[in-house]
Amino acid sequence: SQKIEQNSEALNIQEGKTATLTCNYTNYSPAYLQWYRQDPGRGPVFLLLIRENEKEKRKERLKVTFDTTLKQSLFHITASQPADSATYLCALFEGQAGTALIFGKGTTLSVSS
């Protein structure tokens, strides 16, 4: 069956460390993948997009990798700050379809000072 899993519901790390969030999928063939941030009581905010032929994408302290062989994407936040505390969602997209195949349920990151 098709499914998407984000490594854990919650991740707690200390300020300054690197947070690594995982998105695994089975029985999908995504053309690209996106990561979103969601704060309590707010809608998701788009962060990064990575295509199937790209290994890595960076934006400031954020880095995303995409391994279509492992069927996995990793999302890294370096030098994490308490302000990075939020829920992070991954979403798979297939081809030029106008919408996401599926969103993950998210991982809630807590960064303590």
Next chain:
Amino acid sequence: DAGVIQSPRHEVTEMGQEVTLRCKPISGHDYLFWYRQTMMRGLELLIYFNNNVPIDDSGMPEDRFSAKMPNASFSTLKIQPSEPRDSAVYFCASRPSGIVGKYFGPGTRLTVT
């Protein structure tokens, strides 16, 4: 730009009543999406429009749900009659053409008692 605008932000209604959720997408965006988010099921796509035309409504739970987009700057999601299991946060999102991220609104928290 004010971003995606949704109203109301909160709605409490009794079972059997009609509920209408409203959305104003970002100007110039030709895709509009309605999502529902619950703890159990995460973020689920209900329907999406391209240039005001419904493209995929396969996520609409049942005939009690309907959505319209009479023009490029307005869309509604209607539930009639509402049921307690419809309680969730409903998000509207929009995006321009191309492989880009979505812009989500703040959501409408619906509670059906």
